[in-house]
Amino acid sequence: MAETLKKRHSIARIELANITKQYPGCLANDSVSLTLMPGEIHALLGENGAGKSTLVKTIYGVVAPDSGDILWDGKAVEIKSPSKARELGIGMVFQHFSLFETLTVSQNIELCLSKTQLTSIGNLSHKISELSTKYGLNVDPSRYVHSLSIGERQRVEIMRCLVQSVKLLILDEPTSVLTPQEVSGLFVVLRTLAKEGCSILFISHKLHEVTEICQQATILRAGKVIATCEPARETPATIAKMMVGELAEQDAGYSKKEGHHTLFTVSALNLTTKQPFGTSLKNINFELKAGEILGIAGVAGNGQDELMAIISGEDERNTGHALSLEEQSIGQLSAGQRRKLGMAYVPEERLGRGAVPDMSLTENTLLTHSQGFIKKGLVQWQPLKAYANKLIVQYKVKCHGEFSEAKSLSGGNLQKFIMGREIGQNPKVLICAHPTWGVDVGAALAIHQALLALRDQGAAILLVSEDIDELFLLADRMAAVCDGHLSPVVKTADTSIDQIGQWMAGTFISTPAHHTEETTA
Amino acid sequence: MMRIQARTEPSSLMKVASPLIAIVCTLLFGCILFSALNKNPFEALHVLLIAPLSDMYNVGEMLVKMGPLLLCAVGLSLCYRANMWNIGAEGQLLAGALGGSVVALTFIDSESVFVLPCALLAGIVSGMLWAAIPTFLKLRFNSNLILTTIMFNYIGLYLLIWAVNGPLRDPDGYGFPESALFSEAATLPTLFDGSRIHLGILFAILSAFIGWFVLTKTHLGFQIRVFGADEPAAKYAGFNSKKLSWFVMLFSGALAGLAGVSEVTGPIGQLVPNVSPGYGYSAIIVAYLGRLHPLGAIVAAIFLAVLYMGGDLAQIQMGIPVAVVGMFQGVLLFFLLACDFFIRNRLIFNKQATH
Known part of the structure; x- marks a missing residue:
């Protein structure tokens, strides 16, 4: 009723009616309908695999729906390709940016414009500067992209849409790569855009953001619209309930612990990056204690990958005394030797690093867990299979069996398997990168509880994550990285999202004296 | 477009x-x-592929060619599984032939039962040495293994030609570039009277089963497979890439060396300049045709050996x-x-x- 009423006032910017898309073995969108008015900020919510990406790809012309209609400004259209979508005035900012690092901002923007667009714009740099001031984007057209922060790159992506006079802007998890302060900056831009009449479709996992900025929300589960709501009238908890049922409530309020003795130390670690646009580590110091989770927050690309690689030993450079385990220096040991001493590691990339895609789960168990399954150089396949089955049952890994290839598992299930495999070795120290990135709420709950159980057994856990809520949920102590510097380490109870957010942006770097004082304390 | x-x-x-x-x-x-060459294509294919299997003599000759192909291919399968692009089986084979010949010729007057094992061992060690140098260069200086192993094929070939023209030339051989015929004690026994099927063919089949066993049953073989399938995962797991590289290269060198020494102490019976009609190169095809699986290599080696035999027959019978x-x-x-x-x-x- 409400919808028909709205239509009388004005014509919807875009209206999706009964969009259905069937993939082999998976009904990605099941008769999904969605209406966006001009100037409306609309949230699209749902777990991983709920069908959000398929739906936005349909709008952006990447995916052709099997059935259903799309009305644009009240007229039926067929969006056959992204260029057709752009012609209509649909712009999209993907989660992973598609910018050339070695080109300038204006060159990057120029690349995606057609000749007619370019001639109608005239001086592109002028136009960029003009739009930049108008919307407070703060984008300098002459700067090279590799010199920009992640937040700035995102604004370049948005600028790219604005230059093409966008009427509908789709943002796929735009805030997952931003510091809290950058998020508020983005919201200012989005609100200005909306005021101008631009419709915004906003995909996010972070529900408090949705309640803050969105006027309407559509919630998908298993390809179907299961609810629509006005986020302003809801709380994050009630929306979470709509998304996943009762699970979300369980995953909260874990008690904090204090570590016992120091197990693992990083002292005065300096390391030049090997990657052309990587981040060098600058005087990193911290201690990891038995029975605690130390969380490291930070926006991706601020030295986390380099830090993880040097701690795990995958970066084979000898760091000597900079790393020590139980007062024994391990910087000279290989990754395999460090594992033998009781270190385990859950990498960010599950498929292709944490697990071999074409190998069975049994073989992937053997990848890091060989102790007890090798006799005189021969693999004891039978006990290994039994153990793999045990892991599958214990961690509720959804798969056909131990013979399933790793690549046949969903991201969340593979992550549960990898987590189980690493925890099953009873590590003294577990290094864990982005454990629930892209994992649905149910699997995240299981992973959180497994990590806490390991902590309570007395293991020391280093948790590197971009998800600040997750860090506050799990970590007993916290720090942040920015540009290869590590902030002071503080108890989670003594800090705030605001402080960690500022540290993620690097506010601690200018006071190095203060820095060393705090970390050694 | x-x-x-x-x-x-x-x-x-x-x-x-x-x-x-x-x-x-x-x-x-x-x-x-064949049509373009004005030959009857069906007749040509018959001579090329069916005739080599038509009688016991031909089957025997086919097996004689299969032996070295298979030995080299099993080693290469393991190398390629571990992403070590060893193109040097030919050179390793020639090094094996040369090393074995040195021992066989040094003890040419001996009738001891130890001469043959010593010659075989010398062949194996020479093949390993020839594989070891490019491996060292790769691991130490990150040189391109494909290029260095190809270069070592030529170094091996010219070293062998130099040897048969110089120090190993038969003094009673009227100046032909050949060594003296090996003694009975330094010759591989044949398995059947009247054929040239020799012990080397059993070595080859045995090596295929060993290769299969290593790959599927041992932890080392598992690490090799992980390395080939997903190198970042192997690094993540902390597998020792140098150890694995050395293992596959030395294993492959040993088998190629054995193939070489089996040729000179087997069907050839002396050291000659053309020990191999490119077995080491054809073994690359065998390895891929056998899907880099040591047991698959058996079937593939038979196919290529048939092709070799058929080529000889086609030349004789049809002038191809x-x-x-x-x-x-x-x-x-x-x-x-x-x-x-x-x-x-x-x-x-x-x-x-x-x-």
């Missing part, structure tokens, strides 16, 4: 069928080629140049790689809508 797109799910049926499709394509190509064999091998590898490419990718024509 067309472009290439990766398939999301390569067909597992096609992975097995690909060698067969490649063989069929090669045969079709052969028909066209022996270079046709090389061409067949090359075309076979080409089709095999093409089939593998289309298992993983497909062509998209721009007119079609993309999904």
Whole structure:
């Protein structure tokens, strides 16, 4: 009723009616309908695999729906390709940016414009500067992209849409790569855009953001619209309930612990990056204690990958005394030797690093867990299979069996398997990168509880994550990285999202004296 | 316009069928080629592929050619599984032939039962040494293994030619570039009277089973497979890449060396300049045709050996140049790689809508 009423006032910017898309073995969108008015900020919510990406790809012309209609400004259209979508005035900012690092901002923007667009714009740099001031984007057209922060790159992506006079802007998890302060900056831009009449479709996992900025929300589960709501009238908890049922409530309020003795130390670690646009580590110091989770927050690309690689030993450079385990220096040991001493590691990339895609789960168990399954150089396949089955049952890994290839598992299930495999070795120290990135709420709950159980057994856990809520949920102590510097380490109870957010942006770097004082304390 | 797109799910049926499709394509190509040469294509293919298996003598000769192909291919299968692109089986084979010959000729007057084992061992060690140098260069200086192993093929060949023209030349051989015939004690026993099937062929089949055992049953073999399938995962797991590289290269060198010494102490019986008609290179095709599986290499080695035999017969019976064999091998590898490419990718024509 409400919808028909709205239509009388004005014509919807875009209206999706009964969009259905069937993939082999998976009904990605099941008769999904969605209406966006001009100037409306609309949230699209749902777990991983709920069908959000398929739906936005349909709008952006990447995916052709099997059935259903799309009305644009009240007229039926067929969006056959992204260029057709752009012609209509649909712009999209993907989660992973598609910018050339070695080109300038204006060159990057120029690349995606057609000749007619370019001639109608005239001086592109002028136009960029003009739009930049108008919307407070703060984008300098002459700067090279590799010199920009992640937040700035995102604004370049948005600028790219604005230059093409966008009427509908789709943002796929735009805030997952931003510091809290950058998020508020983005919201200012989005609100200005909306005021101008631009419709915004906003995909996010972070529900408090949705309640803050969105006027309407559509919630998908298993390809179907299961609810629509006005986020302003809801709380994050009630929306979470709509998304996943009762699970979300369980995953909260874990008690904090204090570590016992120091197990693992990083002292005065300096390391030049090997990657052309990587981040060098600058005087990193911290201690990891038995029975605690130390969380490291930070926006991706601020030295986390380099830090993880040097701690795990995958970066084979000898760091000597900079790393020590139980007062024994391990910087000279290989990754395999460090594992033998009781270190385990859950990498960010599950498929292709944490697990071999074409190998069975049994073989992937053997990848890091060989102790007890090798006799005189021969693999004891039978006990290994039994153990793999045990892991599958214990961690509720959804798969056909131990013979399933790793690549046949969903991201969340593979992550549960990898987590189980690493925890099953009873590590003294577990290094864990982005454990629930892209994992649905149910699997995240299981992973959180497994990590806490390991902590309570007395293991020391280093948790590197971009998800600040997750860090506050799990970590007993916290720090942040920015540009290869590590902030002071503080108890989670003594800090705030605001402080960690500022540290993620690097506010601690200018006071190095203060820095060393705090970390050694 | 067309472009290439990766398939999301390569067909597992096609992975097995690909060698067969490649063989069929090669045969079709052969028909066209022979027609162009004004030969009856069916007769030519018969001589090339069926005649070598028509009587026991020919089967025996085929097995004699299969032996060195298989020995080299098993080693190469392991190397390629571990992403070590060893193209040097030919050189390692020649080094093995040379090393074994030195021992056989040094003890040419001895009748001891230890001469043959010593010669075989010398061949194996020489092959390992010839594989060790490029391996060292790769691990120490990150040199390109493909290039260095190819270079060592030529160094091995010219070293052998120098030896048969110099220090190892038969003093009573009227100046021909050949060594003296080896003594009975330094000759591999034949398995059947009247044929040239020798112990080396058993070594080859045994090596295929050892290779299979290593790959599927041992932890070392598992690490090799992980290395080949997913190097970042191997690094993540902390596998020792140097140890694995050394193992596969030395294993491959040892088998190629054994192949070489088995040739000179077996069917040839002396050191000659042309010990190998390119077995070490053909073994690359055998390894791929056998899907880098040591047991698959047995079947593939038989096929290539038939082709070698057939080439000889075709030259004698039909006057087809022996270079046709090389061409067949090359075309076979080409089709095999093409089939593998289309298992993983497909062509998209721009007119079609993309999904």
